[in-house]
Amino acid sequence: MGAVLQSNVYSIQAVKIGQSPSWNVSMISPVLRSDVGKEMPLPFPIWVIKSKDETILVDTGIDTSVTDPMPIGKSVYGVVESLAEAGVEASKITKVIVTHMHIDHFTGYTKFPNAIFYIQRTELDHYLGPNNQNKYLTGGLPMRAVQDTIALLRHGRVKVLEGDEELFPGVKVMLAGGHSPGLQMISVETEKGTAVLASDNAYLYHNIRENVPVGWYYHLGQSVEALELCRKTASSPDLIIPGHDYALWGDKRLVDVV
């Protein structure tokens, strides 16, 4: 990372808050599996984006007391502890962009008592709607998380987004859908140019490099378009950051991505 960041230029850190030994254990993919490496570990990330003035979190990780019982084979190191290794105190975080509401991206909301969660209305409508207990449509978000989301809304702790928006100078959300109905990808201005956090519209570098949509999608056409949007937005293909690629971390728990 550079020595002095400006207020609209950010660094991006990838914090691994847990890992499953293989995609085969973790994935219930109803459709294409062309993107799933057979025995590759599946890391669960949180992203920390920092400027001179701001620390913004992307996704919340997993709270196993919300997801209990956890699907077999996932180990979670602890969101608070993992962030502490990145020098971030969870209780001081005030801004969390939620890319989508799958359990590994959202159930850690419990760990951020002072945060506002930035979520797309399309995503909220889906997860609070009539299909919210269908695991193929939601990835199995527990009822407790549904109820807690309603409470967070009532307490003014959710900022409901209506599409693309520059939330902070140099940080823009892009409503993509695809992997889930209201998935938002994020463009971030960095020292190397515009980076894109693709979230789960690209699990792996493979999805980006080979232009293959992920095997778990709500809307295939949007998944395909999301990859196109990544390419159009990022200053270079190297600055498109996939959601769950073990190659990014290897055995490390914390990586300075940009």
Ligand SMILES: [Zn+2]
């Ligand atoms: Zn997901």
